Amino acid sequence: MSTPAELPYLDYAATTPVDPRVAECMAAYLQRDGTFGNPASTHRWGQAAAACVEQAAAQVGALIGAAPDGVVWTSGATEADNLAVLGAARFVRERGRGNHVLSVRTEHPAVLGAVEQLRRDGMDVTLLTPSADGSVSVDQLGEALRDDTALVSVMHVNNETGAVQDIAAIGSLLREHRACLHVDAAQSAGRVPIRVEDWGVDLLSLSAHKLYGPKGVGVLWVRPRPRLRLSPLLHGGGQQGGLRPGTLAPHLIAGMGEACALADNAIEGEPPRLRRLRERFRKCVTDLDAVVLNGQPNGSPHILNVSFGCVNGDALRLDIEGLGVSAGSACSASNRGGSHVLRAMGVPDALAHSTLRVSFGRWTTETEVDTAAQCVVAAVRRLRAFSPSWRRYQGGASLDGMYGRNAPLAGVSGEQGEQQR
């Protein structure tokens, strides 16, 4: 058995280490003789910093296929999601031009929480239930769309399952509709190509730390032409057009710009390499039998979400202690209630409990994948050796029969029962 120190980090969907090239770029800003100016100042120190911010915006824009002047710097994707959802919906509502928001049950809590706030403020909210593989169809969205829909928010790649939504198709559905389209692309950036302007996306959230950049910085891209207007969350000195005031942090911004440039350079070769690693792990663990893949077989190349039947999730976690993967509900570690994403996809709670999210990244090697897969396989085999349900499974019982299915969730009109937080 491997000791914890030898077990690899395969949780790149949670966060990524900063790329040394990004760190080097950032460090230059933190020196006494670095670009320390306030980008809002008009003297040369300020202008030097402003030029760096502008360059970083161009690097972000290049990665997502969007005009750099749409870039609004935030503290991360959570703030970007909140600014997009609350800002766009409130702006429209205050002018009496819409009172409905449409999103999906599998969204990140940053979107769901903001949407929940809109509901408390009196707006109508519809949360769509995805199909078993985590995807929502354009037809489903079209049916739920109303004349007074102000905002549609759909994430590109799901953070727990890696399920990819067809944003291009959703964008063309909305082309003839006044609702604006927000996309949380924190997980997809650098893994799946993003063409914001070709797809007709109005708002797009990004995070630097999912992309080998620093924590504490993100971007909300806001369509500049025709200009999309938002109600700001913060009020202050008018920076970034008053949309997100506060002195910009050039070292973080430059780091995010550099991270985006590196990701853009690798966008041809890196995704296929990640997909091979994902396949390698998948093959290894599915040999165990009674393993369920949550999400699409060809989802995002860097995330694999698998449930292991006939073992208890707490025991599985203890047996793989030291391995850098996420268990159960991946993105809400404090939430012991289980994964809202898997529940929305109809995965039974007990099965969702024995689920691992494994995610691969820039420094993941085949050896690491093998070590991790062997660790998981050994744990599952050991626990199944004395599991009564495993004995029944081998005797012909089915996972569906033993676990049951979750009660079907309310359809598109579901106005209640969204995750209470």
Add this chain to the structure above:
Amino acid sequence: MGLWGVALEHYHAPRNANGLTAFGDRVGRGCAGAVQSGVEVAFQVVASNDGRLAELRWECMGPPAAIAAASWLSEELRGVTPADAGSWTALAIGEVLHLPVESMSSVLVVEDALRAALAELEEHQRSGGSSS
């Protein structure tokens, strides 16, 4: 999961797991829990000539505390009368093994499975004993 000492040792090297295949008057078997709740336990108790428990075997799909409790009981109750074995409660097991409070619901399932096995043993011995 907060296991330590004897409990952790039983968790990592469980004793008397599997082999629930004995049959006859001196055997009792019981199950408790459900896959849907993530905890399922089966116990098998075998009595010797003098009526004491000669062997206990178990299966468990459950959290670490339940696995540890089942394994520990299977050793601890050997040589004990069924009546004494039946007096063990989840609470007492949790105290002896210092099991975390939040895992006690799964230990209740272990208790239920053991009691069901002891009840079946008693029934078998009552009906089997009259014929011998």
